[in-house]
Amino acid sequence: MAHAQLSPRTIPDRLQGRSARLLKSWEALLVVVATAIFLGNSLASPYFLDPWNLSDATFNFTEKAMIAFAMALVIISGEIDLSVASIIALASTAMGYAVQLGLDTPALVAIGLGVGLVCGAVNGLLITGLGLPSIVVTIGTMSLFRGLSFIVLGDQAFTGYPESFAWFGQGYVWWVFSFEFTLFVLLAVIYGVLLHKTNFGRAVYAIGNNQTAALFSGVRVARVKFALFLMTGLMAGLASICLTSRLGSTRPSIALGWELEVVTMVVLGGVNILGGSGTIPGVVLAALIMGMVTFGFGLLNVPGIVMSIFIGLLLISVIALPILWQRARRRLSQ
Amino acid sequence: MMAKLLKNREILLVVAIMVLLAVIALRFPGFVAPANLARVYNDTSILIILALGQMAVILTRCIDLSMAANLALCGMVAAMLNTAFPGLPIPLVIVAVMVLGGLLGMVNGTLVWKLDIPPIVVTLGTLTIYRGLIFLLTDGKWINAHEMSDAFKALPRQDLAGLPVLSWLSLVMIALMFVVMGRTPLGRAFYAVGGNPHAAIYTGIDVGRTRFFAYCLSGALAGLSGYLWVSRYAVAYVDIAAGFELDIIAACVIGGISIAGGIGSVAGAVLGALFLGVIKNALPVINISPFAQMAISGTVIIIAVAVNARAERRKGRVILKKAEAV
Numbered sequence: 001m002a003h004a005q006l007s008p009r010t011i012p013d014r015l016q017g018r019s020a021r022l023l024k025s026w027e028a029l030l031v032v033v034a035t036a037i038f039l040g041n042s043l044a045s046p047y048f049l050d051p052w053n054l055s056d057a058t059f060n061f062t063e064k065a066m067i068a069f070a071m072a073l074v075i076i077s078g079e080i081d082l083s084v085a086s087i088i089a090l091a092s093t094a095m096g097y098a099v100q101l102g103l104d105t106p107a108l109v110a111i112g113l114g115v116g117l118v119c120g121a122v123n124g125l126l127i128t129g130l131g132l133p134s135i136v137v138t139i140g141t142m143s144l145f146r147g148l149s150f151i152v153l154g155d156q157a158f159t160g161y162p163e164s165f166a167w168f169g170q171g172y173v174w175w176v177f178s179f180e181f182t183l184f185v186l187l188a189v190i191y192g193v194l195l196h197k198t199n200f201g202r203a204v205y206a207i208g209n210n211q212t213a214a215l216f217s218g219v220r221v222a223r224v225k226f227a228l229f230l231m232t233g234l235m236a237g238l239a240s241i242c243l244t245s246r247l248g249s250t251r252p253s254i255a256l257g258w259e260l261e262v263v264t265m266v267v268l269g270g271v272n273i274l275g276g277s278g279t280i281p282g283v284v285l286a287a288l289i290m291g292m293v294t295f296g297f298g299l300l301n302v303p304g305i306v307m308s309i310f311i312g313l314l315l316i317s318v319i320a321l322p323i324l325w326q327r328a329r330r331r332l333s334q
Numbered sequence: 335m336m337a338k339l340l341k342n343r344e345i346l347l348v349v350a351i352m353v354l355l356a357v358i359a360l361r362f363p364g365f366v367a368p369a370n371l372a373r374v375y376n377d378t379s380i381l382i383i384l385a386l387g388q389m390a391v392i393l394t395r396c397i398d399l400s401m402a403a404n405l406a407l408c409g410m411v412a413a414m415l416n417t418a419f420p421g422l423p424i425p426l427v428i429v430a431v432m433v434l435g436g437l438l439g440m441v442n443g444t445l446v447w448k449l450d451i452p453p454i455v456v457t458l459g460t461l462t463i464y465r466g467l468i469f470l471l472t473d474g475k476w477i478n479a480h481e482m483s484d485a486f487k488a489l490p491r492q493d494l495a496g497l498p499v500l501s502w503l504s505l506v507m508i509a510l511m512f513v514v515m516g517r518t519p520l521g522r523a524f525y526a527v528g529g530n531p532h533a534a535i536y537t538g539i540d541v542g543r544t545r546f547f548a549y550c551l552s553g554a555l556a557g558l559s560g561y562l563w564v565s566r567y568a569v570a571y572v573d574i575a576a577g578f579e580l581d582i583i584a585a586c587v588i589g590g591i592s593i594a595g596g597i598g599s600v601a602g603a604v605l606g607a608l609f610l611g612v613i614k615n616a617l618p619v620i621n622i623s624p625f626a627q628m629a630i631s632g633t634v635i636i637i638a639v640a641v642n643a644r645a646e647r648r649k650g651r652v653i654l655k656k657a658e659a660v
Contacts, residue, residue: 080454126640131643132640133594133643135397136593136639137639139580139584140633140635141632142580143580143584143629143631143632143635144628144629144633144636146628147625147627147628147629147630147631147632148629150625150626150628150629151625151629153625154625257462260458263455263458264458267455273452273455274452303469303474305465305466305469305572306466306469309462309466309470311462312461312462313459313463315455315458316445316455316456316459316460319451319452319455320445320449320451323449323450323451
């Protein structure tokens with residue numbers, strides 16, 4: 001990230017106990033906020049607590065959260081991927097094209113995931129192979145991928161997806177638990193283990209904190225980063241399958257502006273936008289909060305663009321508030 | 335000789351634009367007629383003005399993704415001012431929206447300066463907020479041509495010594511920015527802050543303050559462009575210039591302005607914008623669907639950033655050579 005850190009880092013002279021740290025953590029704050037919103041929603045609307053309504057509410061965030069998990073790793077490693085929404089559009093367009101050729105559900109899924117992987121590989125190669133800054137590369141590919149789907153579709157739309165394909169976005173695994181929500185839980189566990197329990201996860205943190213030091217300690221920086229972009233592409237492909245299946249149609253403007261919401265979700269989850277820190281439980285909580293807020297606004301009939309103002313304010317304030325809070329504390333302690 | 339010429343980005347770009355024009359001229363000689371070239375320039379004027387503002391921001395190692403939203407909000411306010419007070423002189427409207435744009439830029443600048451929030455996060459946030467504000471202001475309604483006064487719509491089109499006022503305005507802005515970047519302490523500070531923030535502090539430059547002014551500048555230019563856009567296309571609504579921030583950044587990247595800060599020139603920004611402008615105007619002529627433009631500018635951004643990175647790497651620091659080679 002093109003941002004200079006000018007203030008020296010302070011090293012704490014006394015480490016806190018585990019429980020104290022947990023109570024003061026960003027995640028603890030998110031739990032409080034999530035509970036408050038949940039209570040607020042259930043008081044505001046008598047229909048909120050209905051299991052089926054809650055199940056409906058999950059569709060607001062599951063697709064974005066899938067990408068947010070992978071994006072969290074990318075951002076922790078000090079990079080960013082702004083092309084995810086465009087990958088969704090391109091993958092969806094490819095699947096729509098395949099439908100016109102008469103292909104069936106298994107092939108469509110393979111195509112969706114494949115296009116995601118290829119797009120991720122393109123990003124990864126440009127960033128790690130040529131050593132280009134990820135922010136410019138993915139601004140470029142963001143334009144390129146969606147541009148390709150505009151070339152194919154123009155002002156048209158692909159429809160006529162097979163009935164069995166609808167299951168991914170509209171099907172239920174058991175009772176009120178939709179396929180998307182189950183996938184969300186599964187991916188949360190997988191990414192949680194990957195980031196917090198494996199060597200790969202430690203490498204991601206190491207790269208984000210000090211890339212040169214990571215390299216000299218034997219971390220294959222380029223390979224890890226390439227894997228991260230590949231993973232983000234794959235997740236975007238997966239999200240594209242779910243979204244396309246849920247909407248039942250493809251337009252080139254599908255998922256427009258989602259990169260912003262995904263980045264907001266990750267940052268709200270406590271991931272440092274400059275890299276080096278962040279957790280998957282934080283991102284899960286942020287996804288739940290954003291999902292509940294948009295659902296609550298929906299119940300109150302708030303138009304979508306007003307929600308986006310709120311998300312913009314949320315993005316800035318979740319970063320600004322801790323900074324202001326720290327400053328206030330420093331002033332008090334002096 | 336050739337290598338030396340290729341190192342100079344501006345000359346490289348001029349050659350690229352010439353080649354592009356020559357290729358188009360082979361099939362459609364009418365495209366390179368002076369009158370048509372003037373029309374292409376005029377069509378690119380707004381992009382040039384915006385690219386100049388973005389250049390100042392990028393030079394200081396920041397980025398302004400909110401420019402197009404700022405433009406749309408200021409354009410809407412200009413149109414609303416005009417419909418509410420049709421008698422208000424147009425220069426006053428322009429000053430008003432430039433001040434408003436500058437204030438919106440100031441919001442970005444303050445967040446970056448005082449709170450030290452990464453610029454990309456700040457402007458991603460304000461991008462949605464500014465565009466949302468247009469909706470709150472208008473309830474999603476359009477302001478159409480017949481609601482605007484004739485003077486409001488006529489100004490950018492007015493002919494002045496053979497060129498429309500719009501073209502002249504962009505030429506004036508280029509000249510102004512040329513002086514600001516090259517001949518004022520602020521302009522040199524932009525380069526110093528982007529080139530090496532630590533060194534800039536030791537020479538007595540306030541890094542945050544310099545960035546703040548860069549954002550004010552880009553905001554004011556976005557405000558000016560807001561009026562120009564709305565009066566030129568004679569319509570104002572929530573989604574005008576949606577996604578245009580990418581074109582602005584593309585123009586800068588193509589123009590050789592390094593996203594890592596400190597490298598770039600006014601000429602580069604102008605040529606980068608013109609390169610995109612020629613492509614955009616040539617597409618319908620050579621019968622390529624306008625839908626292809628997005629993919630083309632994406633490709634051009636990637637190629638441009640790859641070319642720039644190669645040029646910059648040659649003079650990289652020697653100490654960490656091995657680390658950077660990965």
